[in-house]
């Protein structure tokens with residue numbers, strides 16, 4: 220019981236902390252002098268108090284005046300606002316990269332201040348450190364490169380990874396985001412430049428889940444690239460060879476996973492932006508052996524399911540009506556198929572029907588049109604969702620999006636194709652004939668340029684009564700007469716931080732379908748009916764820590780129910796299972812790292 224009191228107290232501190240926070244505990248540092256100023260984890264810039272300057276050999280290495288954390292914060296935000304003013308009228312790309320640079324410079328210099336401005340301004344800064352700007356950063360990575368971040372394992376490191384993993388300076392790692400750069404957002408194969416994605420995702424982990432930034436590790440597995448332009452670019456920083464395939468490829472991933480597991484057996488590995496064949500294959504290969512999940516397949520599925528269930532509520536129906544919704548999914552890749560699988564399971568669960576029966580309401584379209592069992596060389600991953608000729612109601616193999624939408628008149632049109640603009644005017648106008656008076660359009664592909672349609676076009680062509688969601692942020696749409704078309708951001712960022720934190724605190728060695736389902740259900744029930752009825756399906760990004768506390772608790776409780784929770788730190792499995800729902804949420808919240816300057820104590 221004393222432990223319950225302890226974490227409840229910790230959470231009260233968390234709530235009352237801002238600039239006038241309770242005095243944080245000391246932090247041991249093994250360096251002195253300029254080495255501290257050059258270490259972004261310990262550096263406080265002009266914020267070192269005079270006593271600390273004396274203790275740490277910093278006297279004379281800084282201008283004499285001590286600037287408080289609040290002043291440093293304001294100074295940074297003022298610089299950021301000046302940059303906004305000074306870049307007005309310049310192309311979006313230039314402005315976005317300038318904003319990313321100023322944040323990145325702070326990240327490189329002073330992590331405490333960086334994460335504080337990120338957490339406090341997450342809605343404004345998420346589009347810079349995450350989608351859409353992170354896509355631009357990856358595309359321009361070789362030119363933007365100043366210093367490395369994370370670890371790089373290449374095909375040339377075969378046989379060395381077990382020792383290389385010990386080159387990482389931190390003793391503990393909780394969360395790893397791993398990519399091979401083969402499908403970066405909707406931008407395709409960006410090779411080693413894809414490292415920007417694990418970096419961005421882990422920044423979201425710190426901001427949304429309070430994962431300690433000293434315990435995160437972005438990883439690039441460079442197995443070559445098939446992007447000819449990059450191979451010919453003399454500044455390209457990755458291996459200049461075609462991607463490894465087959466067993467050669469898998470042996471690299473295997474070696475990496477074994478190395479990670481050997482050094483940090485409890486670290487969670489999030490697979491991110493792998494091309495579809497490897498996304499599915501690696502999930503299948505590792506999910507029962509390692510604590511891992513695939514965010515594009517599983518995180519996206521949960522967020523989409525929450526949005527689909529929200530749509531049913533927004534239409535004024537009860538959840539049992541989910542089974543009657545006609546849903547067209549455009550994109551049969553890792554994301555689209557993950558969504559279909561989870562949504563069909565949910566229909567079967569909610570309606571009490573078989574999964575085979577549940578499938579009849581779903582239509583899958585890929586680059587070759589409607590996917591049916593009549594297709595030659597039907598992709599085995601898409602086969603379970605292919606339409607059977609007897610259920611096709613006049614549709615044929617390969618029908619186009621417009622043909623399917625006109626015939627099916629779906630309640631929901633959901634895009635995960637990576638192709639910008641394919642929900643064109645004709646398709647959107649056809650959605651006016653939907654059987655629902657409040658149809659939903661989910662243009663979930665990233666970054667913004669790859670969204671299946673813009674928010675403005677969706678409301679303009681499909682009608683003002685639609686529910687709209689996109690993967691990257693768009694502004695709400697002014698519909699005139701004081702009316703606003705609400706834009707939801709249907710992005711896996713609402714789930715992956717909670718999946719990671721909940722799993723970490725549970726101490727589970729696996730991430731199960733049950734834990735992922737609990738995460739999705741938690742997000743689905745997060746919004747109040749009042750908001751849902753006005754088309755708001757997801758909470759504001761501003762409340763991402765609250766969302767993550769709830770999602771994390773749901774994941775943790777699912778792990779407890781499945782008897783997988785082994786506990787974390789001093790809190791063991793029995794204490795976890797004794798917590799009620801509210802206590803679990805508080806426990807998760809109280810374990811979120813929050814950036815404050817700690818007094819530094821030197822130890823040799």
Ligand SMILES: NC(=O)C1=CN([C@@H]2O[C@H](COP(=O)(O)OP(=O)(O)OC[C@H]3O[C@@H](n4cnc5c(N)ncnc54)[C@H](O)[C@@H]3O)[C@@H](O)[C@H]2O)C=CC1
Nearest residue numbers: 404405550551552553554585586636637664665690710711
């Ligand atoms: N909002 C979110 O949280 C997430 C969004 N995404 C986005 O989803 C997109 C797809 O990701 P993955 O499924 O991993 O990619 P993928 O490459 O595995 O699959 C793309 C699919 O789209 C289909 N496609 C391509 N052109 C098409 C066309 N003209 N018409 C219809 N279908 C077409 C392909 O046949 C393929 O089935 C990316 O843009 C990614 O950024 C992915 C994960 C999460």
Ligand SMILES: CC(=O)C(=O)O
Nearest residue numbers: 404492515665710711
């Ligand atoms: C959001 C995300 O994971 C993607 O677009 O791939």
Ligand SMILES: [Mg+2]
Nearest residue numbers: 404491492515
């Ligand atoms: Mg992704």
